[in-house]
Amino acid sequence: MTAIQGEDADALSQLYDRYNGILKALILRVIHNEAEADDLLQEIFMEIWNQAKNFSSQKGKPLGWMVTLARRRAIDGLRKKQAYARAEERLQNETEQQPDAWVHNATEEEIVLSDTRHLIQKVIAGLPPAQQQAIDLAFFRGMSQREIAAKTNTPLGTVKTRLELGLKKIYDGLKELRGEL
Amino acid sequence: MNFKEFQNRSRLYVIGALEAEELEEFEEARKKFGKKAEDYIGECYGLHEAFALSLQPAKSSAAIKNRLMAMVRTRKET
Numbered sequence: 001m002t003a004i005q006g007e008d009a010d011a012l013s014q015l016y017d018r019y020n021g022i023l024k025a026l027i028l029r030v031i032h033n034e035a036e037a038d039d040l041l042q043e044i045f046m047e048i049w050n051q052a053k054n055f056s057s058q059k060g061k062p063l064g065w066m067v068t069l070a071r072r073r074a075i076d077g078l079r080k081k082q083a084y085a086r087a088e089e090r091l092q093n094e095t096e097q098q099p100d101a102w103v104h105n106a107t108e109e110e111i112v113l114s115d116t117r118h119l120i121q122k123v124i125a126g127l128p129p130a131q132q133q134a135i136d137l138a139f140f141r142g143m144s145q146r147e148i149a150a151k152t153n154t155p156l157g158t159v160k161t162r163l164e165l166g167l168k169k170i171y172d173g174l175k176e177l178r179g180e181l
Numbered sequence: 182m183n184f185k186e187f188q189n190r191s192r193l194y195v196i197g198a199l200e201a202e203e204l205e206e207f208e209e210a211r212k213k214f215g216k217k218a219e220d221y222i223g224e225c226y227g228l229h230e231a232f233a234l235s236l237q238p239a240k241s242s243a244a245i246k247n248r249l250m251a252m253v254r255t256r257k258e259t
Contacts, residue, residue, distance in 0.1 A: 007257060009250065009253050009254055009257060012253060013246070013250060016246055016249065016250075017246075020241050020245075021238025021239055021240070021241070022233050022234065022236065023233070024238070024239040024240070024241045025233070025236035025237060025238050025239040026233045028239050029236060037239075037241075038241055038242060038245050041241055041245055042245050042248055042249050045249050046249060046252060046253070049253055059223055060223055060226055061230065063230050063233070064226050064227060064229055064230040067230050068226060068229050070233075071229060071233075075197075116234050117234055117235055117236070117237070120231050120234050120235040124235055135196075138193075138196050138197070139228075139232050140232075142197060143198075144197075144198065144200060145198055145200055146200065160193075163192075163198055164189050164192070167192035167193065167196070167228065168189065168192065170228060170231065171192055171227075171228060174228070174231050
C-alpha cells in the first residue's frame, strides 16, 4: 500500500493479482451479475488507486479497507441500478454454489487463503441458520434491520437479537482463530 | 449505554445495520468512550475482511486488469 500511495503502478498490479478474486467474489455476492461485477471491480481498483492516500495502516489492514470500500460500492451500485428485483430473481434461481474457484495451480498464498476461508466458514456455519440469514442480508445485501424483518416476516426485535448474537459469535470466533491464522 | 452494549452496537454499526434512532445513541456513546470506542470499532471492521475471506475467490477476465492498468498509466502521464 505504501508503494501505491507513492503512485507505483506495478504495486497496484501486484495488489490486483493478489486480491481481485476475493473482491470479485464479494461484489458478485452482492450484485449477482458477472458483467456488472467486472465493471465494478475495475472501478473499485481505480478508487483504491485514487484513494490510497487515505489509507492508514494504524486503522487496519489493507484488505479490510479494500473490502469495506468494495462492499460499499457494490451495495451502492445495486441500489442505484434499482436491481434489487433482478438480483432477487437471480438469487432465487441460483444454487447456493459459490463462483468457480481459480483453475490454475494454487500458490502458497492461495493455500493459506484457502485455509483461512475454511476456518472462517466453519465459524459462520456454526451459527443457527436464522442468524446466518440475518447477517447475510445485512452484510451482503445492505439491508437494514427493518428491511430484514419485512423480508423474513420476523419481528424487528428478533432480527436485532439474531444479528447481535450472530455477530458476537463470529467476532469471538475470529478472535480465537487469530492464533491459527 | 454501557461499554458492553456499545460493543454489541459496534458490530451492527460496522455492517451498516443500525437503525437511525440507534445510530444517534451510538454516536453519543462513541464520543463518551473516546479512544477505547474507536479502537473497538476498528477491531470490528475485521468482520468485513472475514466475510470477504469466507467466499470462494471468483475469476475475472484479464481484460479487466489490462483496462485498469492502462487507465492508471494514462493518468500518471497526464
